[in-house]
Amino acid sequence: MDSSPFGVGDEVPGFVGGVELPDLLKPPRQRKTEQEKEPDPVVGTAETAEAAEAAGAVEKADAAGARRRLPRLPAGGWSNPLLLIAAGLLVAGAVLGNWFVLLLGWLIAYASRRLTQAETKWAVVILPSLAVVGGLVWLWGRMNDRWGAPIAEGHMNDAVAETWPWVVRGAAVASALFLVWRSQRRR
Secondary structure, three states: OOOOOOOOOOOOOOOOOOOOHHHHHOOOOOOOOOOOOOOOOOOOHHHHHHHHHHHHHHHHHHHOOOOOOOOOOOOOOOOOHHHHHHHHHHHHHHHHOOHHHHHHHHHHHHHOOOOOHHHHHHHHHHHHHHHHHHHHHHHHHHHOOOOOOOOOOOOHHHHHHHHHHHHHHHHHHHHHHHHHHHHOOOO
16 A cells, blocks of 8 residues: 555656756856947957947937926936835824824835845834824923923823824824935945
8 A cells, every 4th residue: 555645656647857956046147238248259349339339329318398297306227116106195194183194104014125124123112102202291291390291180191182283294204204315325
């Protein structure tokens, strides 16, 4: 009686060969762009000159008024548009006061693979926590007549209700600024 559904031994019918794991674990080779490639010594200078003229004609036609469908990115480019979308959602949520948009922005930042664990913690936990601490310090100062309008006795709930929307907006803007800053780093 066989202990294997494929019969005796380690062979599997119809499967030949195997997977070379060392090849899978190697980093991919760097590709050279057209400008970095060395010129082919076999190609004559006349062909190179014709190619340069053709490239120049295409650039001139593009600059002469050909309409682009997408705007050009700045010279540095945007290194991570997803983080910029998260930052935009946070700013939009802060302006509109929409909780769903704010949570979506923080969720995108939390799920982003471009941020390290420490950067994710700063964007989603630490900066919003600092905004909460700032709100508590603001309320403490008002309670002790240090700044702002003093809080009347028994009206702390009203003061908290006035303060917390600004705390959430400050947390969202701080996180958005951090995400824009971290999205522009080069890897």
